[in-house]
Amino acid sequence: MNATAQPEIDRDACDLCGECLAACPTEALSIVAGRLEIDLEQCGYCGDCEDVCPKGAIRLPYQIVVVTEDSAD
Numbered sequence: 033m034n035a036t037a038q039p040e041i042d043r044d045a046c047d048l049c050g051e052c053l054a055a056c057p058t059e060a061l062s063i064v065a066g067r068l069e070i071d072l073e074q075c076g077y078c079g080d081c082e083d084v085c086p087k088g089a090i091r092l093p094y095q096i097v098v099v100t101e102d103s104a105d
């Protein structure tokens with residue numbers, strides 16, 4: 033199955049700190065010629081990059097929300 037969505041990058045906000053590259057489990061991110069790039073074939077759309085970015089510069093255009101039961105105890 034091919035991913036048809038990709039994380040969106042705000043290149044004005046991104047300071048190329050590299051934290052998302054380190055967090056990405058599939059090595060889908062790279063910095064090429066001073067720009068953050070995503071390899072869509074590698075991206076599993078996990079959202080880890082969004083979670084770690086200190087600038088809020090990369091985010092998923094939509095979220096997969098997992099609802100868990102809020103059980104007592």
Ligand code: SF4
Nearest residue numbers: 046047049050052085
């Ligand atoms: S973590 Fe955020 S600011 Fe750092 S390189 Fe990735 S997108 Fe850019």
Ligand code: SF4
Nearest residue numbers: 056075076078079081
């Ligand atoms: S969504 Fe996941 S797999 Fe895709 S670039 Fe971000 S960290 Fe990597």
